[in-house]
Structure formats: structure tokens, C-alpha cells
Amino acid sequence: MDFQSSRRAMLIAGCCLSWLGAPGLAQAETSVPEGLSATDIVVTARKTPEKLLDAPMSVSARSAADLAAPRLRDFADLAGDFANVSMSGGIAGGLQGQIAIRGIATLVRNIGLESGVGIYVDDVFIGRPDSYNMDLLDIDRAELLRGPQGTVYGKNTIAGVVNIVSKAPGDKPSASARMDIGNYGLIRTQAALSGPLADGLKGSVAVGYVSRDGYDKNLSGGPNADNADTLSWRGALAYQASDHFSLTLRTDGLRDRSIPGFYSATEIGQYQIGLPGFVLIPQLPAHQINNNRPNSLSRDDAGASLTADLALGGSTLKSITAYRFSHYRASLDDDQQQIDLLSSDLFGDRTKVWSEELRLNGHLFDRATYVAGLYFFDQRASTDRMLAIGNDLNAMITGNPALTTIGAVSTRSYAAFGNVDWPLADALMLSAGARYTVERKDAHFTQDDQTGVFTMFGLPTITFAGHSTNRDLSPTVSLRYAIAPHANVYARVARGFKSAAYNVDLAPSIAGLAAGPEHATTYEAGIKASISPAQATLLLSGFHTSYTDLQVAQITGSGTVLGNAGRASINGFEAEVSLIPLKHLKLRGSLGYADARYDRFDNCAVPLSEGGGATNCVGKRLTGAPEFTAQASIEYGIALPVGRLSANLTANHQSSVFFEPTNSDRFRGRARTVLDTAVTLAQPRWSVAVWAKNLTDQVYETYRDDRSATGVLRTTAYGAPRTFGVCPSSEHSAQLAA
Secondary structure, X not given: OOHHHHHHHHHHHHHHHOOOOOOOHHHHHHOOOOOOOHHHOEEOOOOOOEEHHHOOOOEEEEEHHHHOOOOOOEHHHHHOOOOOEEXXXXXXXXXXXXXXXXXXXXXXXXXXXXXXXXXXXOOEEOOOHHHOOOEOOOEEEEEEEEOOOOOOOOOOOOOEEEEEEEOOOOOOOEEEEEEEEEOOOEEEEEEEEEEEEEOOEEEXXXXXXXXXXXXXXXXXXXXXXXXXXXXXXXXXXXXXXXXXXXXXXXXXXXXXOOOXXXXXXXXXXXXXXXXXXXXXXXXXXXXXXXXXXOOEEEEEEEEEEEEEEEEEOOEEEEEEEEEEEEEEEEEOOOOOOOOOOEEEEEEEEEEEEEEEEEEEEEEEOOOEEEEEEEEEEEEEEEEXXXXXXXOOOOOOOOOOOEEEEEEEEEEEEEEEEXXXXXXEEOOEEEEEEEEEEEEEEEEEEEEEEOOOHHHHOOOOOEEEEEEEEEEEEEEEEEEEEEEEOOEEEEEEEEEEEEOOEEOOOOOOOOOOOEEOOEEEEEEEEEEEEEEOOOOEEEEEEEEEEEEEEEEEEEEEOOOEEEEEEEEEEEXXXXXXXXXXXXXXXXXXXEEEEEEEEEEEOOOEEOOHHHOOOEEOXXXXXXXXXXXXXXXXXXXXXXXXXXXXXXXXXXXXXXOOEEOOOOOOHHHEEOOEEEEEEEEEEEEOOEEEEEEEEOOOOOOOEEEEEEEHHHOEEEEEEEOOOOEEEEEEEEEEOOOOOO
């Protein structure tokens, strides 16, 4: 059966399964839960189960019911649901993983540079950022950990961690399905099966497919851009060999054949050798392109892990062995119009990752609990790119001369870690731990300008080899004091580390190809409380973070430069509150503030379209870091003879953000407030939701950069326009074998 036939079969199956008579999946996502309490929420943020109120750190959690809301469909949606978290759009979000937590965002354009935010799925580190934006398929919960997590996570967690936990195979047979049908030709289906397979063996499988026409209209009559064509899956086998030993095999994957929008070219100039400056070409409105060459993306991600749990008296030994593979090839029409500034812009990465974690959880002297472990990580990544001059970039250049880049980076990391929770008194808990890491990197890079033409545009021939070995000790100390049965205050000090980086990318010179390791120390204090009569929860934390040698990657217009900003500091807070003041009314709100600025950054590159050169960026705001993030949600439900009718309205706000460190207004994203809404009718056996996202059809920027060397003075990526649709869903947990 070919892929198109398989796709049609999936869509038909999704339609049928969505209407199975069964206990309603969407009932959990839309009705106001009667017994909701933060005292019941359990997280594994510190690699051991504990109540959310007891975790001595700033952590937010979303349950499976939360993640089933129509406004949350993929990782990018999830990132915007947390205070002091944001994710850029365009290439920066889709392939370069520019996620900001508490003001720290790294533009991960190439395989030599890594994000400061660690993405973990079922305790496995997701390596490269082109694997980040996954569909939320068969997920049990998502946890957001803010600040350095160097002790128990270690690898690339200097800004924070997103910890995603998939659903475990169930003890009883169950099936679920949901479908979204919306404007822009949207069809999104998800179906899952779970249950026992044999004595001691359980399994689950989930499949999702998304098809959507493009948001960006192609005026030349070609295919619209920023569409969706993705197939994802997730599966698990759990074997309980005995009361003391179990094995769990998990796998997941993604096949993406979308036509990405990447960005709009909002300032274009035709550069003429011998003539001053650029001749500006009128720009198109948002969500419009006029490509003469198509954008394309072929992306494949897959992974598998084997988890073994062995009970040893009062302790548990866990082994997690994992392998992940990712590969993408993309092409980009840089000007997005009917001109040929570049006749080709082709790029792609390939990554293979092995990892192993051995972890022991247990008790000490019947008082303390501990976690200790060893970690190994091996990543091999390669990249290549080709640029070819177009006929319209300069009439004097013929033959479409090309520039090629080839790079490879290998990373090996070894670590030992441990953490102990020791009760000093009935209400006072001391936690202390540390992680020692040795990380080695080897980078090789060749940029080849055979004709010498690209050298005139600031992209010369370069050959580079880099080697580094970094060692680090990252401690964490916290105190938690219970001021009431369901109220805690805490204080925490944590240190994080990220190893050296390399600029395996389009480069303007041999300088700016390497950056040393960066370190961060965060001082944090907070309060967590739950008030049962009003079913109210309050999570409040304040922090100060001091960064040294912060790694900064900049697109300057004539390539990408990499270096270390001497120092940066961030001060801020997060506040989250939820309550049910009336039986049928639920309120939720959050507010995040992060004043993130460079304290020392004297060799800060200026975009070419702003004059080029370097300046001092002391006092400037960090890139990709909004000062304020806020969310407010109201949900009301009533019982009707035909079922429970509920309505939800959510507002997400983000203040303005700068996408390069000089804080030029030309590369700023404006503040925005986006409204999402859903109205749901649910019965015990099914539910139907009508939903809309970006209800007011607000146009807002999610990323900007300078590519002047190729004639594009400014790129702009936009958030999605108004979308709406209907979502029927159901969940069946009857005995299927009966």
C-alpha cells in the first residue's frame, strides 16, 4: 500500500473511531473537574515521584486532560502555555529550536551549537532541535522545570527542562480517537490502542496524521507555503517478568513532508557591484509569498529506548538505553518572490545519538531518600549546505556560481550524579546534590568558494578543526519548609553548565567559529500552596540568575558569528494561580517576568543592514527573551438534557522581544495578545468541541533576522492566522475481547 492510500485509510479510520460509543475523552478536557487539587498532582521533575507542592523548585505541570484541549496540538503550543517560556517561529522555531526559559534562548542554527533547554521524553534526551516540535500524541503529562537542572539532568539544561512522559500501556483494553476538521483544509486525526497482550505483557500504539493547506498564499499560483503533512507514531511494550523486574520498550517517530513557509522577505534589495547600497523592492503583506522556486522540507525522526527496572529491597535500579536518529533536507527560496537572488539554498543535517543512564533510587537510614546515577551520551552529527548565485543578484555574475559547506561534530559526554533529600525536622527538608561531567567535542568544517564570488559577499573559503574537553561540577542545594499541611516555602541555589560550541555554518571569517563553555548560577525562592475549600492553587517563585560566558550566535547579514558574551544577569518571577470559586466555574492565570540583560558584551556584532561592525551591548536585553508573559483562562460549564455544555476562553500575552543583541527596532517582534476559545458538548460516551485559535486574527512577528549578503535585508516569520474547526473525540475502555 503506498503512502497516499495509507493516509486515506487513516483518515477514514479516524472518522469512524471518533464516533465510537464510549466514555468521553473530551469530557475530561472540557468539564470542570470536581476534585481537582494540587495535592494530587505528582511530578517526576527530580527523577523521583513527588507531589508538585513538595518539589523545591519552579515547576509547572500539564496533565493528559490539559493536553487534550483544542488549543494544544504540538510542542510549540505547549511552550507558550507556561509562564516565562516562549518559542520563536519560522526556521528558528521549526528547525533551530529557539526556546526561551527565563530569558535564555540560544539560536541553534547548526550542529556545533546546542540549546540551553533540555527536552526529555520518557527520560531520554532529544538531541537536535529539528526533533523538538512534535505532535502531542499519547502524552500522559508535561513538566516544565525552570532554571539550571545540572544535577539530575545535566546535559544542556542550563536554562531549564521540558520533561514529557508518554502514557503507559494499560491493564485493561482501551481505545481512543479524536479528529480535528477545520479551515485551511485541516484534517488532524489521532487514534490509540492499549491493553494486555499476554501474561505479564502489555502494549500500546498511537498514530497521528495532520494534513493542512498552507497559511501563506502563493500569488504566482504555486503551492501555498506553511502547510502540514506529518505522520507521527508512538508505541510501547511493557513486560512484568516478576514482582521485582520489568522491561519497557518504547518507540516513536515522525515523518514530515510539509512545505514550510520559513519566513517572509520583508525587505529585499538588489545589490549591484559598483553601485552604492541596495535598490529596495516593495514587500508583500503578511502570509503572502510569490516564490519562483519552491520551499521544501523532508524530515524524519525516530527513536527507541529500553527501560529496565529492578527492585533491590528498598531501592530500585533503573537502566535506560536509547538510540535516536534524525535527518532533514530543506530548500529555501530566500527572496520569496519572482526574482533570483539565489538560484538555490539547500541545507540539511543528519544526527545519530546513543545514550545510557543507570540510576539508583532508594532510602538512607529510614529517613532520607536519594537518587544516584551514571550517564553516557554519544552524538554524531553531520551537515551540508549549498548556495548558488541567482541571475538577479548581480547582472555581471553568470553561471550561477555556488558555495558549499560541509561539517561534522561528534560529542561524547560522561557524568556521575547524586542527590539526597534529608529531613532536618518534621517540617524542614534539606536537598543537596551534584553532578560531575566530562564532555568532549570534535568539529570539522569546510566552506568552499571555488569561484571567489561569495568572498565578495563576505563568505570566503574556510577550513577549520576544533577540539575541546570540558569538565564541570554542578551542585544544587535547597531547603523546603512546610508552613501548613498543604503549603510550602522553599529556597534553592543551582548551577548549570553547557560545553564549548562551534559555528559549523555559513561564516564570514575564521573568527567567530568557536565559543567556550557557559555557566549559570540561579538563586530562587518561592511558595506553593493549595486551599481545598476553593480548590485554589498558588505557585509563586522569584529568582536571580548570573551567567558567565553566555554563548551567543548571531546572523549578521554576511553569515553567522559565534562568541561569548562576558556576563549576563536575569531577575524575575513566576506566579501561577488556579481556582474553582463556583461549582461550574474554573479560573486559571499565570504571569512571568524576566529582566534579562547583558552585563558585559563588548564585541557585539551589528547587523549588516544596520551598518555592520561591532558595538558594546551592555545593558541590552537578551535575544528571544520577552520581558512579560501572561495567560488567563476562564471556563464555565452547565448540565443540559443532551449533555454537559462548557465554554473556555484563553488569552496568551507576550511582550515585545528582540531577535538580535543590539536591540535594533528593525529586528524586534511586537507585543501580542492571542485569544483561543472552545465550546464543548460532552456525554459519557462521546464529545464534540467547536474551537478557534487566534480568534481576532492578529498578525504578529515570531522571528526576524538579517541576510543582506543574499539580498534579503530583513526576514520576518509570522504567527498562525485565525483558525477554527470542530473536534469529535471518544475513548473506549470496555473489555474489547469480550
